[in-house]
Amino acid sequence: EVHLLESGGGLVQPGGSLRLSCAASGFTFSSYVMNWVRQAPGKGLEWVSTISGSGGSTYYADSVKGRFAISRDKSNNTLYLQLNSLRAEDTAVYYCAKVAAMATIGALDYWGQGTLVTVSS
Amino acid sequence: QLVLTQSPSASASLGASVKLTCTLSSGHSSYSIAWHQQQPEKGPRYLMKLNNDGSHNKGDGIPDRFSGSSSGAERYLTISSLQSEDEADYYCQTWDTGIIFGGGTKLTVL
Numbered sequence: 001e002v003h004l005l006e007s008g009g010g011l012v013q014p015g016g017s018l019r020l021s022c023a024a025s026g027f028t029f030s031s032y033v034m035n036w037v038r039q040a041p042g043k044g045l046e047w048v049s050t051i052s053g054s055g056g057s058t059y060y061a062d063s064v065k066g067r068f069a070i071s072r073d074k075s076n077n078t079l080y081l082q083l084n085s086l087r088a089e090d091t092a093v094y095y096c097a098k099v100a101a102m103a104t105i106g107a108l109d110y111w112g113q114g115t116l117v118t119v120s121s
Numbered sequence: 122q123l124v125l126t127q128s129p130s131a132s133a134s135l136g137a138s139v140k141l142t143c144t145l146s147s148g149h150s151s152y153s154i155a156w157h158q159q160q161p162e163k164g165p166r167y168l169m170k171l172n173n174d175g176s177h178n179k180g181d182g183i184p185d186r187f188s189g190s191s192s193g194a195e196r197y198l199t200i201s202s203l204q205s206e207d208e209a210d211y212y213c214q215t216w217d218t219g220i221i222f223g224g225g226t227k228l229t230v231l
Binding site for chain 1: 153154155157159164165166167170178180210212214216218219220221222223224225
């Protein structure tokens with residue numbers, strides 16, 4: 001059974017940093033593109049970042065480019081998102097999500113339960 | 122630019138059927154999409170991948186009451202025999218160099 005479990009969220013001051021983790025199990029982690037998606041309070045879903053199975057290719061939404069960094073560690077089946085230079089508008093629940101098809105971007109077929117990041121002084 | 126458009130809200134009565142629409146932007150009518158359900162205070166849940174020919178692959182445990190269909194640039198999610206737990210936000214999603222979401226439709230079950 002596929003399972004994704006995010007952690008690392010919390011309260012951080014504007015300009016601060018945070019690292020989110022997503023522990024994956026139940027599938028061959030290195031074979032699948034992984035993603036971070038966020039949802040601000042009362043708003044819709046917003047794509048944040050995507051990483052290839054090998055970790056060699058990464059993609060970012062314009063709103064986070066240059067501030068956030070996605071990475072993955074196949075030795076412990078974990079996806080990461082480093083959040084730097086945080087702003088109030090980054091306040092959201094952050095979800096990790098797996099792509100359905102191997103080795104390509106596409107439909108997201110499994111989601112974690114999310115971790116809340118609050119940026120406030 | 123690849124954009125997905127959804128109506129902000131929809132409503133239907135308990136036991137009835139409802140058809141939600143997701144419209145692909147001009148020039149992108151061949152794209153596949155996915156439908157996701159988000160119940161109140163929960164994370165999103167994958168419902169199905171829907172292709173431009175109307176074929177679809179549902180996620181694990183998704184009831185037969187949920188089905189998908191396509192016509193041109195429109196992608197539909199039909200929910201039949203509506204139940205109270207179907208009251209949720211429904212998002213369509215597609216992909217190119219990144220992931221794109223529609224704005225979501227809030228479904229109210231009367």
